[in-house]
Amino acid sequence: xxxxxxAAFWRDVWGLIMDYKWYALAILVVTAIQEIVxxxxxxxxxxxxxxxxxxxxxxxxxLFLGASLLAPLVLRGNIVLRHKMFYETDFxxxxxxxxxxxxxxxxxxxxxxxxxxxRIANAVSGITNATYHVLGSFLPVIIKIIVVSSSLLAMNxxxxxxxxxxxxxxxxxxxxxxxxxxxxxxxxxGLINQVEGACIRALTAPREEAHxxxxxxxxxxxxxxxxxxxxxHQWYLYLRYAALIGSQFLVVFLALAxxxxxxxxxxxxxxxxxxxxxxxxxxxxxxxxxxxIISYSRAYHVYATGR
Numbered sequence: 031x032x033x034x035x036x037a038a039f040w041r042d043v044w045g046l047i048m049d050y051k052w053y054a055l056a057i058l059v060v061t062a063i064q065e066i067v068x069x070x071x072x073x074x075x076x077x078x079x080x081x082x083x084x085x086x087x088x089x090x091x092x093l094f095l096g097a098s099l100l101a102p103l104v105l106r107g108n109i110v111l112r113h114k115m116f117y118e119t120d121f122x123x124x125x126x127x128x129x130x131x132x133x134x135x136x137x138x139x140x141x142x143x144x145x146x147x148x149r150i151a152n153a154v155s156g157i158t159n160a161t162y163h164v165l166g167s168f169l170p171v172i173i174k175i176i177v178v179s180s181s182l183l184a185m186n187x188x189x190x191x192x193x194x195x196x197x198x199x200x201x202x203x204x205x206x207x208x209x210x211x212x213x214x215x216x217x218x219x220g221l222i223n224q225v226e227g228a229c230i231r232a233l234t235a236p237r238e239e240a241h242x243x244x245x246x247x248x249x250x251x252x253x254x255x256x257x258x259x260x261x262x263h264q265w266y267l268y269l270r271y272a273a274l275i276g277s278q279f280l281v282v283f284l285a286l287a288x289x290x291x292x293x294x295x296x297x298x299x300x301x302x303x304x305x306x307x308x309x310x311x312x313x314x315x316x317x318x319x320x321x322x323i324i325s326y327s328r329a330y331h332v333y334a335t336g337r
Contacts, residue, residue, distance in 0.1 A: 039157065039330040046119045046161045053115040057165045060111060064104045065173040070097040072304035080297035112162055120158040127154060144230035148223040149332060156326025163319040171309075171316040178305040182281075185302075186292045192284050193306065196277030197313065200270050204317045207266040208324045214259045215328040221252040223332065263321070274313060278306045 047054045074094040081090060127150050138146065175197070183190030228248045232241040285294060285302050294302075 036327055036331070038334060039160075039327045042123075042157045042330075043160045043164065046123065046157060047165070049122075050115055050119060053111070053118070054165055057108065057111055057115065060104065060108045061165070062173055064101070064108050066177065067097070067104050068101045069174070069177055069305065069308065071101060072301055072308065075304060076297035076301035078297075079300050080295050112165065115165075116158055116162045119161055120154060123157055124150070124154045139231075140234050141227035141231040143227075145223040145227035148226035152219055152222065152332070153330045153334075156323075156330045160323045160326050163323055171312050174309045174312050178309050181305060182302070185294075185298065186285075186288065188288070189281060189285055189292075189302070193281050196281055197274075199277055200274040200313065200317065203266075203270045203273055204320060207263075207270065208321060211259065211263060211266075212324075212328060214255060214262070215325050216332060217255045218252075218259055219328060219332040221248060221255060224248045225252055267318075270317060271314060274310055278310045281306055 071094060074090060074097055078090050078094060128147075131146060131150065175194075179190050179194055182193050225245075225248050228241070228245040232238075232245045235241050282303060285299065288294075289299070
């Protein structure tokens, strides 16, 4: 069931991308432009530092200003485009899955209806959010890694290879941590659905003390699961952050140790620090999005199991 629901989840994500392929293509193009433009100020900063001692700054300061204003402009436009696709897909998928359940024609009570509605809402949120993150979060990481590693490899082969190797440990930690949180996430979404149903049952039979006791019990269990999930997740996030920052600093230390052999200037050092810092930031963002997507896939698993 876990394998089948995961396959169905990714099939629905891919189906949304294909249904809205022109949106998806526009997002891919704009995101590529966005990430290339975002690295331009770093390069200009290095050039500014190298020219500062010669007083021959030329137009680099104006270019630096223009690049610093252009990058966030492209980013904001991309966010509008991605959200436009998100709301379109969220609307169509919610209608599709709700109507499909209605077409089954089964008579269900209020509690079961509340749970079914919560399952659909969580599953739709998972599919549409995963589509949003796949297009808007993972492509920037790939582009940044390609551009930065190419620049570092051109500067020095060892620096480029060390940079790529530095990403292996935090990437592996992301996979391991999400596997350890899988059961808690299943409990999280299962209890969300139960709370929805228990609330409706208690409201439709307000004098039944048993329904109130059931609601209290479900909410207590949900609280316990949520607290444990948040605590473990935050600890895992910090460990991954520490591993990524430590690995990135290894690249900086390696560059410092070899600065005389490869003739690094102060501007080159600024570029290395700027590039690796940008990649570290976007890597953490993409890893957080991957955490969310895996969480969404568990919501879909609970939906498929409920069906």
